[in-house]
Amino acid sequence: MSAALAVSGLVKRYGAVEALGGVDLEVGDSELVGLLGPNGAGKSTLVKIACGLVRATTGHAEVCGARAGSREARAALGYLAELFRFPGWMTADELLELHQRLAGSRGGERERGELLELVGLREARRRPVEAMSKGMQQRLGIAQALVGSPRLLLLDEPTSALDPVGRRTVRKLLEELQRRGVSVLLNSHLLSEIELVCDRVVILLGGRVVSAGTPAELARPRGVEIETDAGKRMYPEAGREDIPRLIAELVRDGKNVYGARLLTSTLEDVYVEAVGGEGS
Secondary structure (H helix, E strand, C coil), rough: CCCEEEEEEEEECCCEEEEEEEEEEEEEECCHHHHHHHHCCHHHHHHHHCCCCCCEEEEEEECCCEEEHHHHHHHHHEEEEECCCCCCHHHHHHHHHHHHHHHHCCCCHHHHHHHHHHCCHHHHHHCCCHHHHHHHHHHHHHHHHCCCCCCCCEEECCCCCCCCCHHHHHHHHHHHHCCCCCEEEECCCCHHHHHHHEEEEEECCEEEEEEEEHHHHHHHEEEEEECCCCEEEEEECCCHHHHHHHHHHHHHHCCCEEEEEEEECCHHHHHHHHHHHCCC
16 A cells, blocks of 8 residues: 655745655555654655645655545545634534535545544534634544545644643544544644654655654663762753663662653654754
């Protein structure tokens, strides 16, 4: 089976401005990939090319084996923009029915009911959008992106305006989608969310991939911290294999040891290092 999204040598120029400078990226089947980078890094251009809204200058982008922008590619993906707006007078059910018509879905009432159940809005199907909280609207937006059972979901900042409870709800929803075989490319500035939910992370800077890998692969060792009755001690050059020896030495010196922790860099540390301190 083809990758949900495959991008190779992707270049996009707007006159003298190069928005993408040869990007290679892949989102595998049932994989959740986080896309990071400061404003102007090329994230939105990449997503627009995948959606077929913008044409690449050179390079290739395919969705489920079909050329990005083709009818087959559009049918295989769902998209939720960061600044989405739904008609306030429409109910959740009416909004999904509209998007079924736009997407050519024949799922009917059964599909709408299943999607509303999936995002926890079945009891609110007759509620107008304007009467919904931000979190409910966000979940409704994900439901509309899933109309027609796409294999690939493109989400732009889906949790940026939510409180911690709302972010956890969306995070659990993404995990459920992954279990159902849906691949997700998640564009977000909330590094803690990316670190919690994504299988892999891709960092863009100046239209190029500057770092990529699993959160564990990108992490850097930062030493060992050991807590004793005399306080916490840091061993910046130590690794996991040094912990038993360090504890034995402390005990031999008469110290009570309460815990040891292997320190690694956070995704935020990796991000700041990769983009060189550039702000969003």
